[in-house]
Amino acid sequence: MDISQSCGEEEIQFLKCACAGLFLQSATRIPSFDETNGSSRRGKKGGNSGRLGSSRGRYKTKIGSEVVSIHPTSTLFGRNPAPKSVVYTELLLTKKTYLRGVTQIREEWLAEVAPGFFK
Secondary structure (H helix, E strand, O other): OOOHHHHHHHHHHHHHHHHHHOHHHEEEEOOOHHHHHOOOOOOOOOOOOOOOOOOOOEEEEOOOOOEEEEOOOOOOOOOOOOOOEEEOOEEEEOOOEEEEOOEEEOHHHHHHHOOOOOO
16 A cells, blocks of 8 residues: 555654554564574474474564464555564454554654653
8 A cells, every 4th residue: 555645755754653653552573483593494304394484474562472463354464575563453363363453664663652661
């Protein structure tokens, strides 16, 4: 979705505003095996054999440290590369916990808009 059509040159200010309003509902992507070790699990036996980045697309909430995923109906679902940080409007609890109403942010904005919570 291209928000630049409605926000014009104020796109960053709009996203920071969303970040300021939803900072308690923020999450950061859990690095996948590929990102942390620079290699894949392909060809190794046991565990997640043959799967690349088993934690790909998984996030940890900043408040509560709950492991969550972006809901499949979200436009950010399956994005490659996955956003590093997001804010969300709701959690959907099924067999897994999903984020809905997701907006990509920059993690450093959290410290800027809520310095008492994030340093």
